[in-house]
Amino acid sequence: MTSSAVGVEFPHRPTPHPTPAGQRDALLADPGFGRVFSDHVATATWSAGRGWHDAGVRASEPLSLHPAAAVLHYAQEIFEGLKAYRQPDGSVALFRPALNAARFTHSARRLALPPLPEEAFVDAVAALVRADAAWVPEPPASLYLRPFTVATEAFLGVRPAEEARFLVTASPAGPLFAGRDAGLTLWISDELSRAAPGGTGDAKCGGNYAAGLAAQAVARAHDCDQVLFLDAREHRWLEESGTMNVLLVTADGELVTPPLGTILDGVTRRSVLELAPDHGLTPVERAVSVDELRSGCADGSITEVFATGTAAVISPIVAFRAASGEFAVGAGTPGPHTLALRTDLLDIQFGRVPDPRGWRVPVGLDSPSSDIT
The missing domain is CATH 3.30.470.10 (Aminotransferase class 4, branched-chain amino acid transferase, N-terminal domain)
Known part of the structure; x- marks a missing residue:
């Protein structure tokens, strides 16, 4: 053929x-x-x-x-x-x-x-x-x-x-984070950076990942599953994880994620933002500081955090660690919006529900269309 x-x-x-x-x-x-x-x-x-x-x-x-x-x-x-x-x-x-x-x-x-x-x-x-x-x-x-x-x-x-x-x-x-259904813990890197304005942060190239390996090693040394990178200029603003985009659910119903520019325009990230209104969430792309993350998790204004990626799908984040200390997200367990979005996305990908947006693309095997009517 x-x-x-x-x-x-x-x-x-x-x-x-x-x-x-x-x-x-x-x-x-x-x-x-x-x-x-x-x-x-x-x-x-x-x-x-x-x-x-x-x-x-x-x-x-x-x-x-x-x-x-x-x-x-x-x-x-x-x-x-x-x-x-x-x-x-x-x-x-x-x-x-x-x-x-x-x-x-x-x-x-x-x-x-x-x-x-x-x-x-x-x-x-x-x-x-x-x-x-x-x-x-x-x-x-x-x-x-x-x-x-x-x-x-x-x-x-x-x-x-x-x-x-x-x-x-x-x-x-199989799953990228096998055995981590209870959620991930991320190390907040305030020294090593992934990308800078004008660099290759929004391109998918091996150099970006090679540059992140040392930070991932630091994360593992602190018994964390992955690293959360901050911006290169101020080491203040959330960017993305080592292999995933990061999103936050707020108590007032927003689904917040850092803006594009120095981070990857993830296909799963984009899809989740488009699915958000179906789950009663308003998608918002804006800068989020690490101080806002920490205080929001403490006072309950940030209720859930999760990561997205083709390999990771939607992976709950339940805690963060940093040189300044550790803090949990919500009750320290995967949140309901996170789990519902994950189920919704996987059901679309595996053809278990209708696909009104046309996201599934059959590859042309000698079999019926994957769409369910």
Whole structure:
């Protein structure tokens, strides 16, 4: 089967050595997160002289890079994260992939990489899911998809690379925070920063995550699940967690989240803000100080806090720790709005409820549509 858009096609060349069905089923029974990978990748090559070419869905195998490849020396790379969900009728659907495609374009421009046409991005993801549909697990697990572009030109001068490669790999995935249903505790970092105005904070690139690893290590040293970053200028304003956006529920019915600019425009974040009115909440994007967070949790004006992300879905945050001390959110347990929003979102993604907004995108398997009427 071939998928095409704006001249970029992804014909499927099946691997001659697929994973045996019994072994695949055993892996799907307990995939963990990010440890198991499917049989194929979608891929395309770009060069300054030819544009995008040599695209297709092929056997997953190790990459061959020259030791001087630009990605290895100057971190010129970007990536995305989205999921494919098994539907009640056995079909498979993506969740708002056009938003990931648009963000991928934004990240490419910020990192001086060639943007892949957005329709081709969605086609590549769908083509890989069709090829490896047997790897899409049953709920509550899903198939995590990682599109990425790396600069492959071999050179040691500092300039945008003139060769790059786009790939999508797939990984059956269970919960990111397995065993943490009682909620997460975040370490508030008042020294190490994730991003600064004018930087790459709103692009999804590996450098942002590498820069956050030291802060995550500090968080773990304080027995916390993740880090909460503050702004780089004043170390006062909430930004995002190491891998997630952060949202707060207030006693007067607002769903508050820090504004965009230096943080990632999360697809789950955006979706939750759009779902908020259905849950009696008014979505608000504004600056939130760490002092407001602390005092609001103490006096009850902030009743719930949670994090959002493709991998994290909606994860309750029940406590914060910092050099200045620890404080709980509400009763120190996941809040009702958090749990209701999570259920609502997952029901949409897994096709258990109608989808009037058109967020589910069937990948074109030989099965009925995922929409419920």
